[in-house]
Amino acid sequence: MKIALDVLGGDNAPLSTIKGALAYLEQSGDSAPQLILVGDSSKIEQILNSLNGNTSKIEIVHTTEIVGMHEKPSRIFREKPDSSLVRSIQLVKEDEAQAVVSAGNTGALLATSLFLIGKIPGIRRPAFAPFIPSNKGGFILCDAGANADCKPVHLVQFGLMAGAYIEHLEDRPNPRVALLNIGSEKVKGNELTSTAYPLMEEHLNNFIGNLEPRYIMDGKADVVVCDGFTGNIVLKQTEGLILHLMSWIQERINVHSAGKDPSPVFSQVFSDIQSNLDHEEYGATPLLGINGVVMKCHGSATARGIKNSLLAAQKTVEENLIEDIADRLSSHSDIFEENNKLSETNPV
Amino acid sequence: MKIALDVLGGDNAPLSTIKGALAYLEQSGDSAPQLILVGDSSKIEQILNSLNGNTSKIEIVHTTEIVGMHEKPSRIFREKPDSSLVRSIQLVKEDEAQAVVSAGNTGALLATSLFLIGKIPGIRRPAFAPFIPSNKGGFILCDAGANADCKPVHLVQFGLMAGAYIEHLEDRPNPRVALLNIGSEKVKGNELTSTAYPLMEEHLNNFIGNLEPRYIMDGKADVVVCDGFTGNIVLKQTEGLILHLMSWIQERINVHSAGKDPSPVFSQVFSDIQSNLDHEEYGATPLLGINGVVMKCHGSATARGIKNSLLAAQKTVEENLIEDIADRLSSHSDIFEENNKLSETNPV
Numbered sequence: 289m290k291i292a293l294d295v296l297g298g299d300n301a302p303l304s305t306i307k308g309a310l311a312y313l314e315q316s317g318d319s320a321p322q323l324i325l326v327g328d329s330s331k332i333e334q335i336l337n338s339l340n341g342n343t344s345k346i347e348i349v350h351t352t353e354i355v356g357m358h359e360k361p362s363r364i365f366r367e368k369p370d371s372s373l374v375r376s377i378q379l380v381k382e383d384e385a386q387a388v389v390s391a392g393n394t395g396a397l398l399a400t401s402l403f404l405i406g407k408i409p410g411i412r413r414p415a416f417a418p419f420i421p422s423n424k425g426g427f428i429l430c431d432a433g434a435n436a437d438c439k440p441v442h443l444v445q446f447g448l449m450a451g452a453y454i455e456h457l458e459d460r461p462n463p464r465v466a467l468l469n470i471g472s473e474k475v476k477g478n479e480l481t482s483t484a485y486p487l488m489e490e491h492l493n494n495f496i497g498n499l500e501p502r503y504i505m506d507g508k509a510d511v512v513v514c515d516g517f518t519g520n521i522v523l524k525q526t527e528g529l530i531l532h533l534m535s536w537i538q539e540r541i542n543v544h545s546a547g548k549d550p551s552p553v554f555s556q557v558f559s560d561i562q563s564n565l566d567h568e569e570y571g572a573t574p575l576l577g578i579n580g581v582v583m584k585c586h587g588s589a590t591a592r593g594i595k596n597s598l599l600a601a602q603k604t605v606e607e608n609l610i611e612d613i614a615d616r617l618s619s620h621s622d623i624f625e626e627n628n629k630l631s632e633t634n635p636v
Numbered sequence: 637m638k639i640a641l642d643v644l645g646g647d648n649a650p651l652s653t654i655k656g657a658l659a660y661l662e663q664s665g666d667s668a669p670q671l672i673l674v675g676d677s678s679k680i681e682q683i684l685n686s687l688n689g690n691t692s693k694i695e696i697v698h699t700t701e702i703v704g705m706h707e708k709p710s711r712i713f714r715e716k717p718d719s720s721l722v723r724s725i726q727l728v729k730e731d732e733a734q735a736v737v738s739a740g741n742t743g744a745l746l747a748t749s750l751f752l753i754g755k756i757p758g759i760r761r762p763a764f765a766p767f768i769p770s771n772k773g774g775f776i777l778c779d780a781g782a783n784a785d786c787k788p789v790h791l792v793q794f795g796l797m798a799g800a801y802i803e804h805l806e807d808r809p810n811p812r813v814a815l816l817n818i819g820s821e822k823v824k825g826n827e828l829t830s831t832a833y834p835l836m837e838e839h840l841n842n843f844i845g846n847l848e849p850r851y852i853m854d855g856k857a858d859v860v861v862c863d864g865f866t867g868n869i870v871l872k873q874t875e876g877l878i879l880h881l882m883s884w885i886q887e888r889i890n891v892h893s894a895g896k897d898p899s900p901v902f903s904q905v906f907s908d909i910q911s912n913l914d915h916e917e918y919g920a921t922p923l924l925g926i927n928g929v930v931m932k933c934h935g936s937a938t939a940r941g942i943k944n945s946l947l948a949a950q951k952t953v954e955e956n957l958i959e960d961i962a963d964r965l966s967s968h969s970d971i972f973e974e975n976n977k978l979s980e981t982n983p984v
Contacts, residue, residue, distance in 0.1 A: 422880075423884050423887075433818060436818065436825060436826035436827075437826045437827050468869070470781060470784065470865055470868040470869060470872070477784060477865065478784035478785045478863075478865040479784070479785050481865075500872050500876075501869050501870075501872045501873035501876060502872040502873065502875060502876030503876060504873070504876070505876065505877060505880045506876075506880065515826075517818060517825065517826040517829075517866070518865070518866060518869060520818040521816070521818060521849050521866060521869065521870065522849075522869065522873060524818070524848050524849045524850040525849035525850065525852070525870060525873055525874070525877075526873070526877065527850060528848075528849060528850030528851060528852070528853065528854075529853060529873075529874065529877050529878070530877070530881065532770075532853045532854065533878065533881055533909075536771050536909065537885075537905055537909070539771075540904070540905040540908045540909065541901060541905055543908075544901045544904040544905060544908075545901055550899065550901055551898065551899035551901065551902075553889060553892045553893055553898055553899065553902075554899075554901075556888070556892040557885055557888040557889055557892060560888045560891075560892075561881075561884065561885070561888065
């Protein structure tokens, strides 16, 4: 197995990215796959020399162009064909690598993957499926932002794909799939969710019905399905509200401690919560539905985040996630084909 | 002025509701409006006697039917015409009262108000507009659940109505109105938000653009506008996540304190946060767009919540909110009429 690593993507590239690669190789030892570091070769070599790591499992693919975080995603593969992002994905397309890991521009990663690799046959829309940690076990949120407007059939596919993913990634057999909704009864919600509910009930193995956002952190579901607009709202609100509350608590502690050292219990409590919620622990988010393993790391990923993303990519390849999704899909192909036609003429 | 109070609505009815009424009258003194307690008169009299409060400003309207929290909202006004909820709204319709306060079934309150009182002329959809407290000042979230599917013109009206409301309620002149969205750029979002953006820009006085949910607690906007599905998701996630995090912190404190009394600073910090986030402090949520003052209390409102809701209702009447919304709307009537037609034929 070979994994391509986009060395120039992300806020901490290329130094942290290369550190993460070396940490991954060190942890994996002899069983490590070959890593292809994609980016400016002279920079990569310089950093590898300075870090003095074992480079026996490292190849370098030299690229000359840079993708910024604010370039128009849909144009990257045409305008920056020799960027580390596009070349990394190209390696997967040409089967030179079995997976790609990148902390670069999310939209560019998605658009380029769609253009070069394409979708798993039968899949209507690829989706973002980040793992949201919680002290009750965490869950996959899908779609978390790839598709701002969705149809019911997309939600069914998100449930199938994310269910397969968490089953492999977290070893959770027969994962519980819930529909994010504003009420628990079947008929609740907007037109999208109330139409999707009976479809999900029919086509998902372990569909547990509607889940209100009040309870998403409580470990009631392994996969929470929604349209990408709602998912992105939930993702950003979760991150924002936790940060807000933690800094507010810190501020009140300072006020009430009045110059004295606060109890050491505070820092223990904060450290427990931060380490549980740490997105770096869970590595990258797969672009589910792409016909190849494309893993997106958080833009601010450090070496540890990159290392864990490479581990997640390796596991995703080893467990044949793409083939598994294709299999699961094929047993529901009738409904998807039928609904494809319905959806084209009667958009919800 | 007279305010009708639905004595039988809510989890703590009728005792806490009546206690709240007496607390309100005591606080307001001679300037208090007349209160009409609507419900089972013998129960009301019995409680008033046992509480030994001043009843000189209290009238009672006797009703015989009870509305459950799970009855079909759209049928209540036909099936339970002699319930405290329906009779309270009837009093506003007949101008026997200038406002109604209820902690009863939200859907029933909305459907009955729509049927009996109707909408402010020009308003397409009434909306829920709760005040969401935060340590940075709080904001009105509109719509928070009355309309699961919305069109762009509805969002413009939500902005106008909620802006007028917070201007009166919290004395915030020229409130900043934001569109809840998944990116800050104008073109971001789903079809609804990207179509609504230019309309809001054109028709709202102080439209500050898109606001990502990451920042909603940071005091950047006075009004946050969204469709009712998204708003209800945000409302329930905010409540749920705060509760989840606080109980998690409590659990970790217990673990690290290991049987010893934790620092007294903890309880001071918790108390600060709880009192700031306390929804009872802000009383009821108006059903914006109804052509009369209808205030919905939290189902779990205690006497203090009822008292503050009555204060909010009184202020809403005194400041002529309904007339103010009608005025603001009339200066934009062209766009709404034009868009009404557009929306009917081209639903978004």
